[in-house]
Amino acid sequence: MSTPENKVIVPTIGRKVWLWIDLDGPRRFAMENARVEDPAQALDATVVYVLPVKGELDYYYVRLAYIDHMGVPGTTVVPLRQAGQERPNAREWAEWMPYQVGQAAKVYDSQDFPAPSREDLKPGPIVLVQKESPPFKDTCSFGWAVELLKAGNKVARAGWNGKGMWLCLVDWSQYQVTEVAHLVHDTPRPLPWIGMRTADNGFVPWLASQTDILAEDWTVVL
Secondary structure (H helix, E strand, O other): OOOOOOEEEEOOOOOEEEEEEOOOOOOOHHHOOOOOOOOOOOEEEEEEEEEEEEOHHHOEEEEEEEEOOOOOEEEEEEEEEOOOOOOOOOOEEEEOOHHHHHHHHHHHHHOOOOOOOHHHOOOOOOEEEEOOOOOOOOOEOHHHHHHHHHOOOEEEEOOOOOOOOEEEEEOHHHOOOHHHHHHHOOOOOOOOEEEEEOOOOOEEEOOOOHHHHHOOOEEEEO
């Protein structure tokens, strides 16, 4: 038995999930120290915050407190994959445990659930909602966009005219600055910076304008 495709389990504080890490690609800097002994085994994680924005394909984004396979704790922000959804285009993502999916399916088969409001998203039993009536808006503020960038996600403004434009955080491990060492007498310490993919498929450093900082139309790009 599986959860109906037109309904989802809404994440709430304290709910347990599985955290998966794709070891085939470079690790996001937010989780570069997480130890994965067996990629076939997920990391234990708990939802500590539900971000007030949903990305493309209706993924919820959650902040997790996790324990890696060596018992070392950490935190990260990842998309939450529902039963029946495609895997997110991300190196780390969370999923509900099979038991939770099975229990939700049993409840779906016996009852109908109205869409909850933001106030309904509090600790307690599993909350079920119609996917057509998500409790979160599709965009967020610049502050949340920065949080998403730090967690390794791509973001963009809905108001940008150029097609395919987005921002990402370039981690220090993704570039080298040894070529300029002779100019400053030693090797500079690399720092992360925000880059923009332009409409003509370029990639350049990006600075926020006053309009960008005050905008409320930031969204996640997958």
